[in-house]
Amino acid sequence: MAAASAGVDGMRRNDRRARGLPGYWAFVLHRLSGVGLALFLPVHFWALSRSLQGEVALNDFLRWTDTFLFKFAEWGLVCLLAAHLVGGLRLLLIEFGPWRGMRMGWIVGMLGTTLSVAILLAAMMMK
Amino acid sequence: MNTETLRVSIWRGKTDGRFVSYAVPRLDSQTVLDVVTYVQRTLDSSLSYRFSCRVGMCGSCAMTVNGVARWTCRTHVSKVAVDGVLELAPLSNLPMIKDLASDMAPFFDKWAGAKGQFKGERSRHDDFASVQPDSVKRKAADAGIECIGCGVCYASCDTVTWRPDYLGPAALNRAWTLVNDERDVAGNERMRAIAGDAGCHACHTHTSCSERCPKGIAPTLGISALKRLTARAAMRGELG
Amino acid sequence: MSAATQARLWYAQRISAMILALCVVVHIVTIVYAVRGGLSGVEILARTRGNAVFAAFYVLFVVSAAIHAPIGLARIAEEWLQWRGRWLNGLLLVFALVLVAVGLSAVWGLYGGG
Numbered sequence: 001m002a003a004a005s006a007g008v009d010g011m012r013r014n015d016r017r018a019r020g021l022p023g024y025w026a027f028v029l030h031r032l033s034g035v036g037l038a039l040f041l042p043v044h045f046w047a048l049s050r051s052l053q054g055e056v057a058l059n060d061f062l063r064w065t066d067t068f069l070f071k072f073a074e075w076g077l078v079c080l081l082a083a084h085l086v087g088g089l090r091l092l093l094i095e096f097g098p099w100r101g102m103r104m105g106w107i108v109g110m111l112g113t114t115l116s117v118a119i120l121l122a123a124m125m126m127k
Numbered sequence: 128m129n130t131e132t133l134r135v136s137i138w139r140g141k142t143d144g145r146f147v148s149y150a151v152p153r154l155d156s157q158t159v160l161d162v163v164t165y166v167q168r169t170l171d172s173s174l175s176y177r178f179s180c181r182v183g184m185c186g187s188c189a190m191t192v193n194g195v196a197r198w199t200c201r202t203h204v205s206k207v208a209v210d211g212v213l214e215l216a217p218l219s220n221l222p223m224i225k226d227l228a229s230d231m232a233p234f235f236d237k238w239a240g241a242k243g244q245f246k247g248e249r250s251r252h253d254d255f256a257s258v259q260p261d262s263v264k265r266k267a268a269d270a271g272i273e274c275i276g277c278g279v280c281y282a283s284c285d286t287v288t289w290r291p292d293y294l295g296p297a298a299l300n301r302a303w304t305l306v307n308d309e310r311d312v313a314g315n316e317r318m319r320a321i322a323g324d325a326g327c328h329a330c331h332t333h334t335s336c337s338e339r340c341p342k343g344i345a346p347t348l349g350i351s352a353l354k355r356l357t358a359r360a361a362m363r364g365e366l367g
Numbered sequence: 368m369s370a371a372t373q374a375r376l377w378y379a380q381r382i383s384a385m386i387l388a389l390c391v392v393v394h395i396v397t398i399v400y401a402v403r404g405g406l407s408g409v410e411i412l413a414r415t416r417g418n419a420v421f422a423a424f425y426v427l428f429v430v431s432a433a434i435h436a437p438i439g440l441a442r443i444a445e446e447w448l449q450w451r452g453r454w455l456n457g458l459l460l461v462f463a464l465v466l467v468a469v470g471l472s473a474v475w476g477l478y479g480g481g
Contacts, residue, residue: 015194015219023334024285031331031443038436042466045429048473078395085391088384091332095351095381102334102347124399289446323370324445328377354377361374 026107030087033080040077075121082117086110133204135162135213137174141223146214159199159207160188163215163227176227183341186277190227191216196282198341218282234278237294241326242317243301247310256310268307271300271349273342280336280346292325296336296346299327303349306356319366322357330354368456376438383435390428415477422478429470437463 019025050057064070090106131153136146149166160178167174179187183201190199193207193214204213221229249256258265280296281287287295302321305311321327330350337345360366401414415421437459444450 015191015216019285019335021333021335021338023332023338027331027333034436034439035443038440041432041436042469045466045469045473049469049476081391081395085388089388092381092384092388094332094347095354099348099352102332102337102345124403286446319370323373324442326370328373329442358374358378358381361371362378366369366371366374 022104022107023102026087026090026110029083029110030091033084033087036080037077037084071125075118075125078121079114079118083110083114086113133157133162133208133211133213135166135208135215137163137166137214137227138216139174139226141225144223144226146216153204157204159192159197159202159204159213159215162204162213163199174227175225184275186275186279186341189277189279189282190218190229191282196279196339198277198279201341218278220282220284220287221278229278229282231278234281234295234297235276237298238276238301240320241294241298241302242313242320243298243305244313245305245308245311246313248312249310258309264307264309267349267352268304271304271344271346274300274304274344275342277341279339279341280344283335283339285333285335286329286331290325290329293329294321294326296330296350299330299350299353300344300346303346303353306353315360315365318357318360321353322361322366327353327357368453379434380438383431386427386431387435390424390431393424394428412477417479422474425474425477426471429467429474433463433466433470436466 047061050061065074086106087110090103090110093100093103093106133151133153134148135151136148138144139147149170151162151165151170154161160181163174163176164178167176176190177187178200179185181188181200183198186198188199189196191197192199192202193212195207196218197207199215207213215227217223217227218229221231221233224230260266260269274297276297278297280300284293284296287293299321302317305313305317323329327350330347332347332351334345334347337347340346357366401411440462441455441459444455
């Protein structure tokens, strides 16, 4: 049985078992997908800015994009985007929309959309 | 009649304390408060814990039961000690006093910090205020007004753990009820107190508070509305 | 940083989120549609060169992302890394400017430059 750890300043930290709630995992998925996207974005912009050097440079770069690793990363990022987007829409509805509770159905939607996008995109990319 | 024994692990001491195991006779309809009471009265009188009404009205008995903040008087052992395992610790996110007693002072300090006190302008010489009970604002206030300050929501909030200066769900819920109280005149003062990263904008909608509240209050919804209200006030320059 | 400023940052992040939600959907649909059958440098540039609508849309996209992402990262740094202080805000402003600079140069490159 996991003992809860006492934190600093005599304050106890939340126990792990307090986190068995869907709202918390929706938050974690939303936050981690956001970090992934934030790290990817500068790379994405940089790659496209290489087009400043004209068509040849862009073609060179695009050849690079034919590798499996690249395509896998691309696939992963669109999945993160789908998750982040649906989770974000849920939050926007809770914060700005009519008061209809915690919109738990949207959490399911978040997972469902991500899964659908993951499968569909993988199928498209492998054709 | 049960002849079973329950092994319960109870936190003893302060931050540098440890879990100590006790054997308690298992009884039908036993609550966790019954267990703690048995330990203190029969096994170890030095155990410190809080309770008062023992019928789910005062919130004094709140503590961490198997990792989840609960009222011990309203928690049946049969519901939580599913594998015969029971672990008791003081409420999270608060300084420890001793054993199962946490220091509630920071919790109430934040209540005050959120301007959680009613401020009116009528005196005994004025007429009563006339408030429509079914108005949108009054219903919003009523949805949060039953809070008894037990600290369960505060102890369940990860954002409080990550941001020690975050006012927390109870204080913000109280502020929400007052924002919706048409008799209250603290207005901008309160908005200023609850906006920002130590206030409502730190909330990440984990919803632990709303899931754990023993009174069925949903601080998440009030806080979400406060985010919008205070942000708009800030954009209009009303918060300074 | 005052509470009012923090509230404004929160608001900016939410508004940029709404804009991004629309931009992202348009972007993904466009890319998927364009990518079917492969794409070459010539093909991409043929569509984007001199295309004012394209440029305007992606400028909006880049600026919104440059507002949205750093504010989110700031919260994570404060909560999970316990970073506090004015230097953190400076760091995030730098990140936002980097995103704007590299993003706009990408849009420019595809629109007219090079």
